[in-house]
Amino acid sequence: MLLIGGSAAALFRVQNNQTLGIPGVKVVTEPIYNPKGDVAGTNSIKLPANLLGFDSVPLPVTDVELNWLPPDTTYGRRHYKAKTGFEAMISVVLMGGDRTSIHKPEYCLTGQGWLIEKTETTTIRIPAPHAYDVPVKKMTVSRTIQQTNGQSIALKGIYVFWFVADDQLSAEHGDRMWRMAKDLLTRGVLERWAYVTYFTQCLPGQEDATYERMKEFIAASVPEFQITTGKPLAAETASAEARK
Helix, strand or coil: CHHHHHHHHHHHHHHHHCEECCCCECEECCCEECCCCCEEECCEECCCCCECCEEEEECCCCHHHHHHCCCCCEEEEEEEECCCCCEEEEEEEECCCCHHHCCCHHHHHHHCCCEEEEEEEEEEEECCCCCEEEEEEEEEEEEEEECCCCCEEEEEEEEEEEEEECCEEECCHHHHHHHHHHHHHHHCEECCCEEEEEEEEECCCCHHHHHHHHHHHHHHHHHHHECCCCCCCHHHHHHHHHHC
16 A cells, blocks of 8 residues: 555656656647648648658648647648659657657558558668668558449558657657656656658559658658657768768
């Protein structure tokens, strides 16, 4: 009983004396909208409008998110299309003082009718402000859609995501939760984690080529909105020193 009481008291003190951490992504005072075009939030994540010659448009926050996620959640969402036909969406969900802003990524996909075929943990090289590898989860997904002429078409999707906070990167939902609890208990800081996702669709058989294009897109776009970086790669650092 004493142990339970002491733990409860410690948790109460932490919750009432916590401070919010610094986001690992760029937050700006620019509104984001709901599907009706009404302002859903006065702040948003600064995603690049001009990138690699792509055409891009901001996307609204869904009613489901606005109804279910905490009101202090901050969003960034944009759709990009290249002249080659390649299309991709970037979405960033940043928590405020409530950790329930971010949930398991699997829920998003299955809730939209996608079947998760394969999940891999890997890294993607980001070139700036210095070369580093960001840890990511890569999911290959599939679904069948009905066209207007009544015919069905099979689609594949490449879904890449990771989590970022102030000076922290992780590809694992469980690891993010553990780090958040540790920071709260040891430092009294509730880190503001962001959930960064990239998504694109393709036809069956095009998954590998599409992912290679996705990696190029991620490498070019991440430095535009993500503040937190990984450690400089040793080989890159040594090469830079040798050139001096």
